[in-house]
Amino acid sequence: MNPLSDIDLTLGTDPQFSDVAAIETRNLARYRLGMRVLARRHPGAAERLGRLCAAGDAELRPLMYDPVLRNAFENDMTFLERGTAQPSGFAALLQLGVADVLDGVGPCERLTRPRVQPWPGRGPAWVWTELNPATRADEHMAGRLEDLLAGTMLRESSGHRVVPDADMIAGAGRGAELLAELLPHAGAGVLPHICLAGFLRDEGVDGVVNSIAGGDPIPSAFFMAPERAADPWVAAETLFHEGLHLKLFDVLRTGSLARDPDVLVPIPWRIQPWSLTRVLFALHVYAHLVLFRAAAAQAGPELRGRYGEPPATDFVDMPTPGSQAGENGTFTTSAERAAYLGEQAVRVHGGMLTVEGRRFVRWLLGALEPIEPGIASAATPAVPVGGPAGGSAGGSVGGAEAEPQRLDPRGYRQATPVEAFPLPEQRQLVAVSPSPPRFRWLNGHAWLIYALCDGADLPTLRDRYVRAAGQGAAGGLERGVAELLAAGLIEPASV
Numbered sequence: 404m405n406p407l408s409d410i411d412l413t414l415g416t417d418p419q420f421s422d423v424a425a426i427e428t429r430n431l432a433r434y435r436l437g438m439r440v441l442a443r444r445h446p447g448a449a450e451r452l453g454r455l456c457a458a459g460d461a462e463l464r465p466l467m468y469d470p471v472l473r474n475a476f477e478n479d480m481t482f483l484e485r486g487t488a489q490p491s492g493f494a495a496l497l498q499l500g501v502a503d504v505l506d507g508v509g510p511c512e513r514l515t516r517p518r519v520q521p522w523p524g525r526g527p528a529w530v531w532t533e534l535n536p537a538t539r540a541d542e543h544m545a546g547r548l549e550d551l552l553a554g555t556m557l558r559e560s561s562g563h564r565v566v567p568d569a570d571m572i573a574g575a576g577r578g579a580e581l582l583a584e585l586l587p588h589a590g591a592g593v594l595p596h597i598c599l600a601g602f603l604r605d606e607g608v609d610g611v612v613n614s615i616a617g618g619d620p621i622p623s624a625f626f627m628a629p630e631r632a633a634d635p636w637v638a639a640e641t642l643f644h645e646g647l648h649l650k651l652f653d654v655l656r657t658g659s660l661a662r663d664p665d666v667l668v669p670i671p672w673r674i675q676p677w678s679l680t681r682v683l684f685a686l687h688v689y690a691h692l693v694l695f696r697a698a699a700a701q702a703g704p705e706l707r708g709r710y711g712e713p714p715a716t717d718f719v720d721m722p723t724p725g726s727q728a729g730e731n732g733t734f735t736t737s738a739e740r741a742a743y744l745g746e747q748a749v750r751v752h753g754g755m756l757t758v759e760g761r762r763f764v765r766w767l768l769g770a771l772e773p774i775e776p777g778i779a780s781a782a783t784p785a786v787p788v789g790g791p792a793g794g795s796a797g798g799s800v801g802g803a804e805a806e807p808q809r810l811d812p813r814g815y816r817q818a819t820p821v822e823a824f825p826l827p828e829q830r831q832l833v834a835v836s837p838s839p840p841r842f843r844w845l846n847g848h849a850w851l852i853y854a855l856c857d858g859a860d861l862p863t864l865r866d867r868y869v870r871a872a873g874q875g876a877a878g879g880l881e882r883g884v885a886e887l888l889a890a891g892l893i894e895p896a897s898v
Contacts (some may be wrong), residue, residue: 406773406774407694407697407698407701407774409773410589410694410770410771410773410774411586411587411588411589411590411694411698412588413766413770414588414589414690414691414694414767414770415586415587415588415589415590415591415592416588417766418829419654419658419759419762420654420763420766421588421589421592421650422592423592423595423596425829426596426650426653426654426657427460427464427595427653428460428826428828428829429656429657429658429826429829429831429833429844430467430653430656430657431460431463431464431467432824432826432833433656433657433824433833433842434456434463434467434476435456435463435824436822436823436824436833436834436835436842437476437479437480437835437842438452438453438455438456439452439456439822439835440483440822440835440840441479441491441493441494442456443820444491445491445494447494447498448491448494448495448497448498451494451497451498451502451503452494452497455497455502455505458505461507462505462506462507464527465507465508465509465512465527465598466502466505466509466510468509468527468598468622468623469509469510469511469512469598469623470511470548470551470598470599470617470621470622470623470624471496471510471511471544471547471548471551472493472496472501472502472509472510473622473623474547474551474619474620474621474622475491475492475493475495475496476493477619477622478492478493479491479492479493479494480842483839483840484839484840484841485839486839496543496544499539499540499543500540501540501543501544509529509598510540510541510544511544511545511548511599512529512599513541514534514535514536514541514544514545515529515530515531515532515533515534515535516532516533516534516535517532518532519532519572521572521575521576521579521600522575522576522579522580522583522594525579525580525583525591525594525595526579526594526595526596526597527595527598528594528597528598528599528600528625529598529599529600530567530572530575530599530600530601531548531564531567531599531600531601531602532566532567533566534548548621551617551620551621551624552564552601552603552621552624552626554620554621555615555617555620555621555626556603556605561606562603562604562605562606562612563603563604563605564601564602564603564626565601565602565603565604565629566602567601567602567629570632570633571602571629571632572632573632574632574633574635574638575600575627575632575638575642577635577638577710578632578635578636578637578638578639578641578642579594579638579639579642581635581636581638581639581706581710582594582639582642582643584706585639585695585698585699585702585706586643586694586695586698589691589694590639590643590695592650593642593643593646593647593649593650594642594646596623596646596649596650596652596653597623597624597625597642597645597646597649598622598623598624599617599621599623599624599625600624600625600626601624601625601626602626602627602628602629602632603615603626603627603628604628604629611628612628613627613628613631613641614626614627614628614631614641614644614645615627615645616645616646616648616649616652617649618648618649618652619652622652623649625642625645625646625649627641627642627645634711635710635711636699636710636711636712636713636714637714639695640692640695640714643691643692643695644688644692647687647688647691648684648687648688651683651684651687657833657842657844658759658844659757659759659760660680660683660756660757660759660760660763661679661680661683661755661756661757661760662755662756662757662760663679663755664678664679664680665678665679665680666678666679666752666755667679668682668747668748668751668752669747670682670726671722671726671727671728671733671734671743672722672723672726672727672728672729672734672740673722673723673726674723674725674726679748679752679755679756682744682747682748683744683748683760683763683764685740685744686741686744686745686748686764686767687767689719689737689738689740689741689744690737690741690745690767690768690770690771691767692717692719692737693737693738693741693771693774693775694770694771694774696714696717696737697774699713699714700713717736717737717738719735719736719737719740722734738771738775738778741767741768741771741778741781742768742775742778742781743781745764745767745768745778745781745782746781746782748760748764748782749761749764749765749781749782749783749784750781750783750784753784761782761784764782765779765782767782768781768782769782800843800844800845800849800886800887800889800890800892807878807881807882807885808881808884808885808888809881810861810865810880810881810884811861811895811896811897812860812861812862813860813861813895813896813897814856814858814859814860814861814863814864814895814896815856815858815864815884815887815888815893815894815895815896816856816857816858816893816894816895816896817853817856817857817892817893818836818837818838818891818892818893818894819837820837821834821835821836821837821892822834822835823835825850830846830847830850831844831845831846831847831850832844832845832849832850832853833845834853834892836890836891836892837891838891839891841890841891843890843892845892848872848876848879848883849883849886849887851868851871851872851883852868852880852883852884852887853887853892853893855867855868855871856884856887856893858896859896860896864880865880868880
């Protein structure tokens with residue numbers, strides 16, 4: 404195979420970080436569990452929450468990926484995990500009846516006139532054209548959508564949304580088709596993560612805003628300046644860039660990459676340091692852009708004939724004036740920036756990453772090694788960090804890494820109340836711990852130990868574990884129990 408095709412496959416099909424179906428399955432499981440918890444706490448909305456929770460995936464997805472509903476749901480989950488007593492914004496929206504119709508169309512999409520899908524068959528995105536609310540609930544949703552967009556605009560700017568014309572919509576669609584043809588796995592794989600596609604103009608101290616991905620403020624949403632849709636290559640790269648951000652937002656809803664996401668990292672091409680989370684997001688984009696530009700440079704005559712000539716250079720945004728890179732002209736390519744960010748994440752701050760976080764960086768940079776020899780070395784820790792060798796339970800309970808401990812001879816039982824949702828095809832169990840309510844993602848090993856903790860004494864627990872996991876895994880019981888205890892999913896049977 405062509406090395407670029409191999410890289411595209413590697414970056415587009417990882418079951419944890421890039422496989423669209425696997426990521427969506429985990430998110431839908433998380434939504435259903437969250438709604439069960441909300442139903443217990445908000446009995447007035449329990450009937451509607453139960454009906455939505457029981458809906459099929461095809462009915463649930465357009466509702467839970469709707470920007471307004473998803474924003475409200477995520478706010479509720481944040482309040483729960485922080486122990487903050489707040490009314491449920493998500494339950495309040497359901498009480499308005501905004502999710503009563505389960506026909507595969509989300510409540511905000513339903514308001515658009517005309518209703519347009521920019522790349523049908525490639526993903527479920529809809530275009531923010533004009534909003535035409537007809538009921539009080541519609542007006543509430545339209546107003547809230549406008550508020551969410553306003554919250555993403557630069558402060559003290561004159562930014563505004565642009566109602567797209569046919570050429571803008573067609574341009575975005577051509578960019579999506581080019582992206583999917585150029586990179587059938589990694590490129591096409593970002594499009595299903597975009598729910599809302601819109602256009603805007605905004606400008607700040609760093610210049611004109613080319614595009615933004617909504618993330619937390621306006622989830623599953625992507626906006627770009629109208630001019631970006633005029634050239635298919637520019638549109639494709641813009642979609643890829645922001646779609647990668649939305650993909651990683653979805654990944655991080657179902658797993659943790661950093662144990663201390665707010666630790667600050669110096670960035671040579673910027674004045675201000677970035678949080679470790681922002682480093683991982685930027686690394687995700689820069690690594691993929693190395694592949695995009697290599698594929699664009701090798702695009703064949705058929706692609707060039709239909710979409711024109713690709714950009715001639717690897718253009719990255721200009722360093723901030725006064726930064727180290729701005730002074731000495733370094734870090735001018737995506738590969739240089741990806742290597743630096745990977746080194747900072749693993750070699751310098753590897754102890755702040757989870758086991759999956761370290762694997763995430765190695766996966767990204769290791770995939771690029773055939774076209775950027777030596778780049779993978781940036782993801783090799785100077786000193787081994789985290790977890791024992793052999794892939795035991797270290798990091799197997801979302802964000803609850805713990806050291807092995809002496810086991811209680813009286814055994815362990817599952818804590819209550821715990822909501823759980825099995826994902827056997829992914830060898831994972833997602834559970835909501837009771838105090839505080841928090842999503843925990845158990846791999847197959849942690850799931851086994853959790854299932855065995857039924858109150859039996861330690862000899863019985865150890866015997867069952869060895870029979871299920873094998874003699875070679877005997878040492879993994881202590882670490883797995885420690886992580887489940889730290890996560891609040893089990894407790895000593897004597898309690």
